[in-house]
Amino acid sequence: MRTTVAVVHAPGQDFAFEEVDLDGPRADEVLVRIVATGLCHTDITMRTMLPAEMFPNVFGHEGAGVVEEVGADVDGIEVGDHVVLSLRSCRACPRCEAGLVGYCDSSLFLNYLGMRMDGSTTMSRDGSPVFGSFFGQSSFAQHALAYADNCVVVDKSLDLTRIAPYGCGFQTGAGAVLNVLKPGPEDSLVVYGVGAVGLAAIAAAQAEGVATIVAVDLMPSRLEVAARYGAVGVDPSRLEPNDLGTQVVERVKELTGGGATGAVDTTAVPEVLRQAAQSLAARGQLVVLGLGAPEFPVDAIDLMQNGKVIRGSVEGDSDPLEMVPRLIELNRAGRFDVDDLVVSYPFAEIGAAIEDVTAGRIVKPVLVW
């Protein structure tokens, strides 16, 4: 079939809207008419990170829509179902069997290689391949092929625009708190970088009744949003310019009564990661969520003497088939109130959406057809 996609032709280029040929669903595939797709930082990063031979490429990995066709081998999904799309996993390797699908043995192939496991692309244009299968969806498109392992069937009464980001950004932040840190009311949390992922972490911590939540960000607009969830803001640009890192750490320690029991970093900026580790209390844990700089400095003596833990997490250790429904339930109960973070844009305005989120004018852009 023909469908319209937002395609990137070469590394670093803008999105262009074009028609491509999309295969019909194979036995293990599900054809979804996309209604809304969240714009996640990873979409913007991949546009510049992937090698030239992996273009043209269609990104988009927070899709939500309506099932139009179901392959013969797919169970539990029917034509007409409303679905939220998330990351793919094989559901058979040891990590998948333990419910830790973000660390699936086949994760790289299933989510990032731009094609199916057999090397075929789902899309083409004038007979030439168009790379896609991004997170098993490439949902910057009017139609996408997805799989039983990354389609979460949701209630038809839900607004697909509001819940599209549950498939990545929101479950990543919330999962870092609910699955990894598992704080109690007596704990404290500091979040470095409060975009959509950081704010979802804060909203989840608020839902868990965490007493002390601190948000660190350079954008006053973001700190204002964090304050709505009970987070005290720290804006490093307002501290004295000399020895800024030490001051940020001291301020966080002051606000958390000696150091945070849990920290989340979404920035992937080496100096910020260093501060995040420094601002932990003894036995505290830092969860690294950002995609960015490959290395950062660690004070190994502080780490050892205080029994601190630094660990990474994919999608907040979430299995979307469980986490997305859990967050929808929390949201319904009024305990994970992230609806106001979403701002919808017509797909054609994807450029404006990127500009607005980068400038901090909005938190979570969701593109709608």
Ligand SMILES: [Zn+2]
């Ligand atoms: Zn697996």
Ligand SMILES: [Zn+2]
């Ligand atoms: Zn994402």
